[in-house]
Amino acid sequence: MLAGRTSEGVPIWPLRLMALGLVGVTLGYLGLWFAGRAEIRPTGLTTILMLLPAIVVLPGLWRGHYKTMIWAALVALFYLLISATDAWAVAADRGWHMLIALAATVAFLAAWWHSIKRRRHLKAGNGRPEQKSPKPED
Numbered sequence: 155m156l157a158g159r160t161s162e163g164v165p166i167w168p169l170r171l172m173a174l175g176l177v178g179v180t181l182g183y184l185g186l187w188f189a190g191r192a193e194i195r196p197t198g199l200t201t202i203l204m205l206l207p208a209i210v211v212l213p214g215l216w217r218g219h220y221k222t223m224i225w226a227a228l229v230a231l232f233y234l235l236i237s238a239t240d241a242w243a244v245a246a247d248r249g250w251h252m253l254i255a256l257a258a259t260v261a262f263l264a265a266w267w268h269s270i271k272r273r274r275h276l277k278a279g280n281g282r283p284e285q286k287s288p289k290p291e292d
Contacts (some may be wrong), residue, residue, distance in 0.1 A: 160218040164275050168268035169223055173215040175261030176208040176226065179233050182254035192246040207232070220272065227265035234258040 158166045187201045196204060207229045214222030234255055241251035 158218075160220070160272075162220070162272065162275065163280055164268065164272045166218045168264040168271075169215050169218050172223065172226055172230070172261045172264040172268075173212050175230065175257045175259075175264065176212060176215070178257030179208050179230075179254050179261070180205050182237075182250055182257060185253070186247055186250040190247045190250060192244045195244070195247060204236075223265055223268060227262055227269075230258045230261040230265065234262065 160166050160169070183196070183201055183205055186195060187197060211222050211226040211229060215226050237251045237254035237258060241248050241255060244251065
């Protein structure tokens, strides 16, 4: 399931790992919603709005789209920022926030690894994307 390559010839498993990391973020926020112990925690609409960016990028990541991976890396940094801040601020739910921070870190590191491998692969001349030839001027 994790084997395979993108359309450019780069291994796809880091993108799948990134998708699983964002699923971990989603599960962490759902766990926080249902089992959180703090007096003030995200509920209902707030949780859905928080999870929307992670859910939107999952199909593109699973298919191996590079531009989606870039957006997903930014989303992972967003979740890392919020969960690290909340882990310091809310001691009662620190475990849930640390789980979210760990999943977001794994997702971002997978994106970073994939970007490095893709750059090296393209620099070596393997799997270079098709470039359109310039239009001849009349």
